[in-house]
Amino acid sequence: MRELSCTLLQKAVTELCLSANQQIAPDIRAAIKTALEKETAPAARYALEQITENYACAEEDGLPICQDTGMAVIFADVGQEVHWTDGQFEAAIQAGVRDAYEKGYLRKSVVSDPLFDRKNTLDNCPAIIHTAIVPGDRAHLLVIAKGFGSENMSRIGMLTPSAGEAGVFDFIVETARLAGPNPCPPIIVGVGVGGDFEQAALLAKRATARPLSERHPDPRYAALEKRALDAINALGIGAAGYGGLTTALNVAINYAPTHIAGLPVAVNICCHASRHAETTL
Ligand code: SF4
Known part of the structure; x- marks a missing residue:
């Protein structure tokens, strides 16, 4: 059994939420560049140039790529040999999301009751967590900030x-x-x-x-x-x-x-x- 700290988990989720919101993945940046190189329509070229510039501004200035900073979706593949210490697994993930959206000045986009009250929870929680128990003693985290x-x-x-x-x-x-x-x-x-x-x-x-x-x-x-x-x-x-x-x-x-x-x-x-x-x- 390998012990993993919920404090470490919380920090990892915070970092992932921040980096996902501020730095576009290199493969997507490259694909947009390729699209721009082959595009012939002027309006589409302009849009692709703006997208490229926006990626660069977000990364350089530590700003979100889009004003819709998304609902946080976490896929956690947790090894069955992992024992979580100093906290509770899901609470640590929620705290990590909360910290990221606070520290990064990311828009809080979650409402509690979806139909009647639609009151903002003010911390972008709860995040959506999908946990799978897998072989091994490690935990893989994938964070998606999903715009609606x-x-x-x-x-x-x-x-x-x-x-x-x-x-x-x-x-x-x-x-x-x-x-x-x-x-x-x-x-x-x-x-x-x-x-x-x-x-x-x-x-x-x-x-x-x-x-x-x-x-x-x-x-x-x-x-x-x-x-x-x-x-x-x-x-x-x-x-x-x-x-x-x-x-x-x-x-x-x-x-x-x-x-x-x-x-x-x-x-x-x-x-x-x-x-x-x-x-x-
Ligand atoms: S779909 Fe939403 S998150 Fe994505 S670029 Fe458009 S406004 Fe931003």
């Missing part, structure tokens, strides 16, 4: 098996088409196929943080990712919805076993301010 301009454009479909690959492909591309300019393109499209209703959505959310250089290890899924990406870019929505060559930077699919009667597909859209950071304790 793009979250609101996400969809889930409970397809039936006869829909097949064509049905999944159509659902992915149609989701991007319906979203149009609303999720601040160029977007990153996370897709979850299989599982059940909620697992499909979780797979999709996690897929949005996959490095852009990685393709699905199964060549059939990798080909579907590429085909869906090309079809989304052929929609011509373009950067900021101004029209242009790059509507999406990536399509990443995760899948899981499902029921014989089902083919769930969830599409989680992330904007160009795709803020995520990870570490292992």
Whole structure:
């Protein structure tokens, strides 16, 4: 059994929330640069230049990349040999999020009752925590600061098996088409196929943080990712919805076993301010 401190966990979550909000991942920055180099539409070029400059300003001045600093989503893969000391696991994560949003002057974007009161909790908590118990004695943390301009454009479909690959492909591309300019393109499209209703959505959310250089290890899924990406870019929505060559930077699919009667597909859209950071304790 390996002891890990909740104080260390709290500090790690704070650092991850801050870095995710202030420093865009190098692969996304590079993909925007590539999009700019090949773009021919003047308005889209302007949007991509602004996005690039915004990334640089945020990093240099320690400012958030976007005014919507997101709802904090934490994927914690905790080794079963880990024993947490000096605190409580989930409370430490919430405290880490609270500290980051306070210290970094990040917008507090969470309301307690979603339907009637909609009163701001004033500390961006509670964060959403997904914990998995995995082999080993380490803890891997992935923090996603999820803006809701793009979250609101996400969809889930409970397809039936006869829909097949064509049905999944159509659902992915149609989701991007319906979203149009609303999720601040160029977007990153996370897709979850299989599982059940909620697992499909979780797979999709996690897929949005996959490095852009990685393709699905199964060549059939990798080909579907590429085909869906090309079809989304052929929609011509373009950067900021101004029209242009790059509507999406990536399509990443995760899948899981499902029921014989089902083919769930969830599409989680992330904007160009795709803020995520990870570490292992
Ligand atoms: S969708 Fe993304 S870039 Fe657009 S406002 Fe929300 S967080 Fe910002």
